[in-house]
Amino acid sequence: MRDVKTVTSNVSAVEMMRVEMLTGNVAAAWAARLADVDYIPAYPITPQTEIIETLAKWIGEGVMKAKLVQLESEHSMLTAAGTASLTGARVFTATSSQGLFYGFEMLYNISGWRAPLVLVNVSRGVAAPVTLEPDHNDVLAARDSGFLQFHAETCQDVLDLVLLAYRVSEDRRVRLPSIVNMDGFYLSFTREPVHLPSQETVEEFLPPYIPTLPFRASRPVVKGASVLGGHIYTYFKHNIHESMRRAIEVFEEASKHYAELTGRVHEPVEGFKLEDAEYVLVMSNSFTTMGKRAVLRLRERGVPAGLVKIVMYRPFPSAQLAELLKNRKAVAVLDQNISLGMGGIMYQEVAGALYHQRNRPEKLMSVIGGLGGKYISLEEFEYVFNVLQHPEGRDPSTPLFLFRKDELEGVRKALGLAGLGGG
Amino acid sequence: MSETRFKTLRDVPLEEYLAPGNPLCAGCGATPVLRMFLKALEGRAVFVNAAGCFTLLHVYPYTPFKSSWMYTAFASAPAGAQGIRDALDILIEKGKIQPEEDIKVVCFTGDGAAYDIGLQSTSGAIERGLDFYYLVYDNEAYSNTGFQKSGATPYAASTATTLPTKLQREGHTGSKKDLFEIWRSHKPPYVATIAPSHIVDMLRKIESASKYRGPKLFISFTPCPTGWYHDTSESIRISKLAVECGVWPLKEAIYGEVKHTYTPRVLKPVEEYLKTQGRYKHLFHPQRQEHVIKAIQENIYQYWRRVAETEKLDIIIPSV
Ligand code: SF4
Numbered sequence: 059m060r061d062v063k064t065v066t067s068n069v070s071a072v073e074m075m076r077v078e079m080l081t082g083n084v085a086a087a088w089a090a091r092l093a094d095v096d097y098i099p100a101y102p103i104t105p106q107t108e109i110i111e112t113l114a115k116w117i118g119e120g121v122m123k124a125k126l127v128q129l130e131s132e133h134s135m136l137t138a139a140g141t142a143s144l145t146g147a148r149v150f151t152a153t154s155s156q157g158l159f160y161g162f163e164m165l166y167n168i169s170g171w172r173a174p175l176v177l178v179n180v181s182r183g184v185a186a187p188v189t190l191e192p193d194h195n196d197v198l199a200a201r202d203s204g205f206l207q208f209h210a211e212t213c214q215d216v217l218d219l220v221l222l223a224y225r226v227s228e229d230r231r232v233r234l235p236s237i238v239n240m241d242g243f244y245l246s247f248t249r250e251p252v253h254l255p256s257q258e259t260v261e262e263f264l265p266p267y268i269p270t271l272p273f274r275a276s277r278p279v280v281k282g283a284s285v286l287g288g289h290i291y292t293y294f295k296h297n298i299h300e301s302m303r304r305a306i307e308v309f310e311e312a313s314k315h316y317a318e319l320t321g322r323v324h325e326p327v328e329g330f331k332l333e334d335a336e337y338v339l340v341m342s343n344s345f346t347t348m349g350k351r352a353v354l355r356l357r358e359r360g361v362p363a364g365l366v367k368i369v370m371y372r373p374f375p376s377a378q379l380a381e382l383l384k385n386r387k388a389v390a391v392l393d394q395n396i397s398l399g400m401g402g403i404m405y406q407e408v409a410g411a412l413y414h415q416r417n418r419p420e421k422l423m424s425v426i427g428g429l430g431g432k433y434i435s436l437e438e439f440e441y442v443f444n445v446l447q448h449p450e451g452r453d454p455s456t457p458l459f460l461f462r463k464d465e466l467e468g469v470r471k472a473l474g475l476a477g478l479g480g481g
Numbered sequence: 482m483s484e485t486r487f488k489t490l491r492d493v494p495l496e497e498y499l500a501p502g503n504p505l506c507a508g509c510g511a512t513p514v515l516r517m518f519l520k521a522l523e524g525r526a527v528f529v530n531a532a533g534c535f536t537l538l539h540v541y542p543y544t545p546f547k548s549s550w551m552y553t554a555f556a557s558a559p560a561g562a563q564g565i566r567d568a569l570d571i572l573i574e575k576g577k578i579q580p581e582e583d584i585k586v587v588c589f590t591g592d593g594a595a596y597d598i599g600l601q602s603t604s605g606a607i608e609r610g611l612d613f614y615y616l617v618y619d620n621e622a623y624s625n626t627g628f629q630k631s632g633a634t635p636y637a638a639s640t641a642t643t644l645p646t647k648l649q650r651e652g653h654t655g656s657k658k659d660l661f662e663i664w665r666s667h668k669p670p671y672v673a674t675i676a677p678s679h680i681v682d683m684l685r686k687i688e689s690a691s692k693y694r695g696p697k698l699f700i701s702f703t704p705c706p707t708g709w710y711h712d713t714s715e716s717i718r719i720s721k722l723a724v725e726c727g728v729w730p731l732k733e734a735i736y737g738e739v740k741h742t743y744t745p746r747v748l749k750p751v752e753e754y755l756k757t758q759g760r761y762k763h764l765f766h767p768q769r770q771e772h773v774i775k776a777i778q779e780n781i782y783q784y785w786r787r788v789a790e791t792e793k794l795d796i797i798i799p800s801v
Contacts, residue, residue, distance in 0.1 A: 096575065097566075097567055133602075137553050140563030146572055147572060165553060273584060275525050275582050278524070278547060279549050280544045281550065282530075284541065284552065313654065415512045
């Protein structure tokens, strides 16, 4: 592999692992390769394309045995992904933003078919206006579709979460598809050191996929049959819901095994500096790294700040989240998305998870930032914690929008150039 | 088609794969076609369906099928076929399943899916050389939703969205897409038109297509008593008339080379066909719309004049 430095790790991992400098995209491709996927239906879209290019190259070179087929749209890509999975192939696919939306109806079909494939979504803001950089309106639109959702903070997370996703998705107690989300650009095109588990380790962790009644000559089967009557429809939807809820403990179980093999721990929600934290920020995905830095800086100044990262977004780990947030003074939820006309999406869900908790935090604040990849600086994170400590005079029912003066200047300038706003 | 096991109706395989009794309309022209396809493929197939009347062939927990079935979505049945075919191929290649477990993949949709919403997906599947059959039952409208016009609706047909009115007396003003030619332009190994009245022709075509790897595409004429307004007992007679009047030419194209598989000696006047169906009633009542009937007729004659010339056929075409 060009440009990629291979070194042998001497860190105290459970096994000797290769460490490579990989982009999030290539980490995702590595996960698919290590999982020995059989089938990859593909369609290009920025910033996801590098994933399928990498896989196509490996298959072409013969280092990976799988079939990659480029479809003519994401709608077809997801359809083929679903039916291949039902036929017994381990399926991997990837898309972004508009592509996810173009294939949207198939998401619900795939989960209804109980096809346990893994889809990597490389987040990108949704048009219009058309953009390339990330926010989470694309992936969160899929939250009700019956796909499990895992959100990655680092390139290492991308690799680990894809492997965990296969294990949980294919588990008979779950048998539902997964989306693993990474931020476009911030992860997709950023190289970070990634520990690659050996093929043997992955084989030990991930048993072969045993499909349920696949299409075979010896046994005709009808799949995707229609139902008439809300009672039968409700039964099947509730069935998926229950499997989905079970996925939390199946994930925890799988994660424990993964930690034994690799030394890396993943939890549905992860706390950072929470011991005595009074002011806590809840967030997800790549900007979490910045959030953590802000927390460390504040800690140096004696502010009891902490952070909670949501890794598993579906099923929503309400109980685990409530446990981490109980008795805190004030909590801010940072949404890198916006439900237009409502506010932050994750905020609503966190609020819902806390409502029935006895010792829920006194204050819960909604923050919106990072739309379309807008950078969130350390100062902005610190500003959020500042407002958490001194909420006086702020209307808690409206979200706090992160937007800097210099950015506003930039907008004014653009409007002026466009002949609007009088310069 | 020299060596064929289908010479007369007596050669139709006896084994049944479609049980009698299903939720579809009595007299539906698509049922006998599906039944024949199942016989020809000996039930070792998965039928990949898009939204349409036949989606209701299976209503949980019932099935009249002795073969496999996969309902996908409206726009992407060919992609669904792709996923199954590819998965079977790679699983056999990797030794994960036995080659005896292989099955044929048949895309089975109505004209709404084939002519309109799923055309992109079909084009992609043909371009990729997918080894599959596509069977479209073409009843020339969206019948499952109440008979609205589709890209397959012929000129002057009355549908729920092209009703003849005082302002628009002929009904549908557009004309039917030529799906045969659209498919053929991709140069797949096999494209054919079939009709439920011509079973032997149909079975021979399936037999002949089976020799090729790649896309094998069939468009079936499909009388639809519910949308065309004719008696359920008339479907096969109407299908025969469509062929005899030259409305529905029976043909095939092997790697793009077209050949008509049945040539009416004398083309019957199209009026005979039109009069059998309520969807053309406005052409005759309350007043006869002579220019419309003539336009339809002339269109058919034009087609056959061209065919007679290129294929050197002996066919009597009256002049209008
Ligand atoms: S509406 Fe027409 S095509 Fe549909 S099942 Fe009835 S007869 Fe057949």
